Ligand SMILES: *[C@@H]1O[C@H](CO)[C@@H](O)[C@H](O)[C@H]1NC(C)=O
């Protein structure tokens with residue numbers, strides 16, 4: 001959905017809530033407090049946005065909005081953390097370069113980061129009137145499986161996709177694996193989370209089984225939640241734009257396939273995943289979802305893009321992630337092995 005058409009429809013359709021907001025980069029670092037709490041370094045590199053309470057360990061009983069002093073998100077009551085893997089370009093000489101992130105349409109000036117959505121209905125249903133229950137303090141979830149390398153495996157997840165951006169406004173089609181041709185305006189990685197919660201557990205051992213997809217149909221078609229997971233929550237979605245434009249010279253591409261690789265050594269794209277640690281202050285998310293909010297949300301406090309960009313977090317962890325690298329951080333040095 002193009003930003004401008006969302007805005008135009010908002011005027012036409014007095015509706016309930018659809019939040020769409022930008023968040024600048026907080027940090028790019030090899031830690032993962034959801035899957036590998038306490039482990040530094042974690043197995044692969046992540047890019048993280050949101051509140052600066054983000055840390056190697058994030059105890060679910062801690063009050064995240066009270067611990068954080070700033071957030072990189074446009075809605076300044078949102079101290080949640082959102083993260084994904086990091087995209088690299090592999091050059092013909094076997095070295096790797098991190099692909100820069102750029103902000104989405106409407107959030108120009110933000111430093112890298114992602115666009116986050118909380119939706120009550122599928123994007124095609126502009127009314128957005130279905131009632132949803134906001135996540136609770138301590139809630140976390142993961143979607144996607146970093147080790148998956150085939151379509152058969154990743155079919156388990158719905159709607160973890162890529163959009164090859166011909167222009168910054170391209171939104172269709174989406175593919176489950178990496179685009180196979182150069183994308184002039186970058187590759188957008190889309191991660192959509194399930195929308196049915198068991199109503200009891202804030203997390204689960206695999207960080208997924210407390211959540212489920214609708215029992216029949218889809219979130220978009222208004223499919224009902226299963227009895228095991230009866231509570232309908234907002235659909236959380238991340239869009240990350242990887243600016244591949246400086247790596248689009250076909251002379252630098254492998255003879256077969258494409259040159260991009262996720263930080264967990266995934267050249268297929270099927271291992272894409274997203275992590276979420278809820279951290280909205282007080283009842284602000286529920287209030288927003290119960291209000292008339294379309295992209296912008298008057299019931300929420302917002303901050304300027306320069307304030308978003310000022311919030312950062314340094315994790316005392318010394319690892320080179322910029323420039324041409326012999327290996328992706330945490331992975332074996334394949335360039336040297338081949339030599
Ligand atoms: C982050 O974690 C480190 C190591 O566990 C700890 O020393 C530090 O105080 C934590 N920082 C914050 C802001 O919580």
Ligand SMILES: *[C@@H]1O[C@H](CO)[C@@H](O)[C@H](O)[C@H]1NC(C)=O
Nearest residue numbers: 091092093094095096252324
């Ligand atoms: C490897 O290839 C990249 C891209 O062409 C180039 O910028 C870099 O200098 C090369 N590194 C070495 C060690 O040759």
